[in-house]
Amino acid sequence: MDFSSVERDYAKARASYALAMPEHFNFAFDVIDDWARRDDHTAIIAVSRNGETVERLAFSFFSESSNRFANALRAIGIEAGDFACVVVGRVPAWYTVLFGCMKAGVVSMPGTNLLTGHDIAYRVNHSGARAVVVTSEHCAKVDAIRAQCPSLTTFIVVDGAREGWLSLDALLADASPLLDRAAFPKTRSTDMMMAYFTSGTTSMPKMVPRDYGSGLAHAATGLFWMDLRREDTHWSLTDTGWAKAAWGILFPQLLLGTPTVLYNGETAFNADLHLRLIAKLKVTTFCAPPTVFRLFAQQDLEQYDLSSIRRSLSAGEPLNPEVMRVWKDATGTLIADGYGQTETINIVANFPGEDVRYGSMGKPVPGFDVDVVDDDGNRQPEGEVGHIAVRITEPFPNGLFRGYYKGKGALDTAAFRNGWYYTGDTARRDKDGYLWFVGRSDDLISSAGYRISPFEVESALIEHKAVAESAVVGKPDATRGEIVKAYIMLAKGFEPSDELARDIQDFCRNLTAPYKYPREIEFVDALPKTISGKIRRVDLRKAAKDK
Numbered sequence: 260m261d262f263s264s265v266e267r268d269y270a271k272a273r274a275s276y277a278l279a280m281p282e283h284f285n286f287a288f289d290v291i292d293d294w295a296r297r298d299d300h301t302a303i304i305a306v307s308r309n310g311e312t313v314e315r316l317a318f319s320f321f322s323e324s325s326n327r328f329a330n331a332l333r334a335i336g337i338e339a340g341d342f343a344c345v346v347v348g349r350v351p352a353w354y355t356v357l358f359g360c361m362k363a364g365v366v367s368m369p370g371t372n373l374l375t376g377h378d379i380a381y382r383v384n385h386s387g388a389r390a391v392v393v394t395s396e397h398c399a400k401v402d403a404i405r406a407q408c409p410s411l412t413t414f415i416v417v418d419g420a421r422e423g424w425l426s427l428d429a430l431l432a433d434a435s436p437l438l439d440r441a442a443f444p445k446t447r448s449t450d451m452m453m454a455y456f457t458s459g460t461t462s463m464p465k466m467v468p469r470d471y472g473s474g475l476a477h478a479a480t481g482l483f484w485m486d487l488r489r490e491d492t493h494w495s496l497t498d499t500g501w502a503k504a505a506w507g508i509l510f511p512q513l514l515l516g517t518p519t520v521l522y523n524g525e526t527a528f529n530a531d532l533h534l535r536l537i538a539k540l541k542v543t544t545f546c547a548p549p550t551v552f553r554l555f556a557q558q559d560l561e562q563y564d565l566s567s568i569r570r571s572l573s574a575g576e577p578l579n580p581e582v583m584r585v586w587k588d589a590t591g592t593l594i595a596d597g598y599g600q601t602e603t604i605n606i607v608a609n610f611p612g613e614d615v616r617y618g619s620m621g622k623p624v625p626g627f628d629v630d631v632v633d634d635d636g637n638r639q640p641e642g643e644v645g646h647i648a649v650r651i652t653e654p655f656p657n658g659l660f661r662g663y664y665k666g667k668g669a670l671d672t673a674a675f676r677n678g679w680y681y682t683g684d685t686a687r688r689d690k691d692g693y694l695w696f697v698g699r700s701d702d703l704i705s706s707a708g709y710r711i712s713p714f715e716v717e718s719a720l721i722e723h724k725a726v727a728e729s730a731v732v733g734k735p736d737a738t739r740g741e742i743v744k745a746y747i748m749l750a751k752g753f754e755p756s757d758e759l760a761r762d763i764q765d766f767c768r769n770l771t772a773p774y775k776y777p778r779e780i781e782f783v784d785a786l787p788k789t790i791s792g793k794i795r796r797v798d799l800r801k802a803a804k805d806k
Contacts, residue, residue: 276625284448286474287361294318306522326438328359331430339364342388349523371500373790376400448472466664476658481511484608494520495546502601538564546572560589577618604658619693636677648679704733725753734803745777755782
């Protein structure tokens with residue numbers, strides 16, 4: 260598919276971009292195989308753990324290996340419409356498995372390496388999955404929960420061999436590299452292709468179906484936020500179990516033919532090695548979570564050659580201006596924030612050629628009407644906090660899910676109302692149309708008539724030199740309704756004290772609106788988090804209420 264003629268100027272793209280979604284579409288057949296036929300070049304740059312070995316794998320490699328896996332699935336009785344739980348790290352086999360599932364019509368459910376046996380059992384039972392495909396480190400977890408998962412019939416280990424398991428290597432070796440597409444059911448753009456599970460900060464994880472058309476819809480992510488080109492080398496730091504992987508190392512990059520780095524590093528982040536790899540691989544477009552940029556800012560960046568970078572990206576939370584300045588001095592690029600969810604593609608972004616405003620998510624992506632609305636779907640005035648929502652249009656917005664999967668084909672559509680999809684997040688809009696993230700809808704604190712975003716308070720707290728990490732919640736209060744309470748992890752070299760707490764309060768009061776400062780501070784050694792690293796404020800609210 261050719262996107263070379265798409266207008267990338269923001270104003271023109273907002274007026275003209277309209278993706279024609281075909282009735283039938285399959286990313287593995289229509290993108291991977293297509294590139295392999297007409298312009299076979301490097302798809303994935305696989306880097307060894309020590310950073311020394313670099314293997315460049317072409318589109319034809321994944322075209323053939325996915326043919327083999329699709330044929331193998333058919334041979335062992337896994338059919339179109341079946342679910343497969345996939346827990347595979349940043350190794351090339353992850354692509355082989357996903358693309359093979361796509362060709363076979365099997366719904367893959369990527370999961371993070373952090374999943375426990377209990378987590379895997381929940382996902383399998385919620386979906387009725389028939390197969391699990393995991394690396395050897397997860398086999399024991401699955402073996403321990405087999406009896407709890409009666410739907411499971413097939414167990415595939417990606418690396419090595421294990422009793423009671425099928426070997427992926429053996430399956431691929433025995434299967435034909437040739438595939439008759441007509442022998443497999445034709446997939447519609449609206450058919451379920453993959454499913455992710457939300458991290459569940461307030462409840463059990465919800466299953467988010469992603470249809471085949473969502474892969475094609477990610478063209479907007481690559482064109483308008485990442486600004487990807489055929490000649491680029493892209494690197495996104497992400498776990499393969501998160502929807503961020505679909506954004507960062509899968510659909511936009513391979514759709515636009517951009518070679519993509521796949522580095523399966525150690526669990527403990529090595530800033531020095533990552534910076535050296537940027538230079539070694541001549542990375543041009545780079546995306547990382549805010550935490551990584553903060554760690555980079557603590558390094559002596561002058562000792563690294565970062566001159567290849569032309570586009571820097573981040574998402575999840577705003578970066579403080581000092582980190583932005585340090586990175587710009589080192590690379591000449593401003594970090595462009597973007598926003599989206601497991602349920603969407605990229606829907607708000609700071610675009611190439613447009614001013615980047617520190618702390619703003621940017622503007623709505625072409626192809627989406629994203630706005631800030633009230634509970635009844637009315638557009639909020641400039642500067643007022645409201646729900647981030649996507650207008651439901653005809654045709655249905657490309658890349659937007661249609662509801663949470665409840666089982667047996669049923670969907671929970673409660674997030675769709677008043678003609679909008681309510682994201683569950685809140686924001687405000689400025690006079691120029693930029694959106695500014697405020698927080699999760701259920702996290703907002705109501706104190707003495709003020710609506711306070713925990714996110715804004717946390718962003719102020721992190722500026723204090725003693726604060727390593729913080730989480731802010733509302734604590735019930737007889738006078739104010741709620742007060743702001745902060746749970747704070749201290750940076751190295753600092754010890755808890757009443758004096759330090761007062762200093763942090765004064766600092767926050769001077770940095771942001773006085774009514775937002777934390778009236779109560781509790782120093783903690785750790786914060787409760789989901790397996791995706793999101794803070795479980797629901798636990799902290801309960802703890803604050805009980806004290």
